[in-house]
Amino acid sequence: MSTLLPPAPPDDPLTSFFWEAARRNELHIQRCQACGTYIHMPRPICRNCQSFDLAGERVSGRATLYSWTQTFKAFHPYFVERVPYVIATVTLVEQEGLQLMSNLVGIDQANVDEEARMGMDVEVDFQDLGDGYIVPVFKPVGVAL
Ligand SMILES: [Zn+2]
Structure with missing residues (x-):
């Protein structure tokens, strides 16, 4: 068995919540805290209401x-x-x-x-x-x- 690791995602503050949740065996998806829209892939702004108030939430x-x-x-x-x-x-x-x-x-x-x-x-x-x-x-x- 090889100890070679697969290519990992870049260290990115926009997506770090997703990988941190995965390490706890939880699936979290970005959600707009203003209108409730889930967004994936994570973005800096809500495509529905243009709010910047986005956070990862468990699904x-x-x-x-x-x-x-x-x-x-x-x-x-x-x-x-x-x-x-x-x-x-x-x-x-x-x-x-x-x-x-x-x-x-x-x-x-x-x-x-x-x-x-x-x-x-x-x-x-x-x-x-x-x-x-x-x-x-x-x-x-x-x-x-
Ligand atoms: Zn929104």
Whole structure:
């Protein structure tokens, strides 16, 4: 097993809440404190009401599968032993159109088209990639990893 780590997100004050929450196995999404709109990816201003009063808030982690694709080519040495894997877009239940790109796990990564269905219920889980780098991933509801 390699000790090579995947490329990590940059240290960015706009997104640090997301990664800090993931380290606690919680999914937090930026939310406008003035109008309640959830926003992802995080931005400095609310696209609905132009407020600067934005903060990360914990969400349920429940979502539906919107789309997915398999990745067969390793674009970084970390992924050489991990292809194929599935990249998915999920729609969080908290707000219509609130989408997050992640990985779909808990299914056969080589046969995703047999096991995944658009609109299927998924839920967040967390994977520790090493060195405190924990990422939210999604799996079919009730599947144990
Ligand atoms: Zn707003």
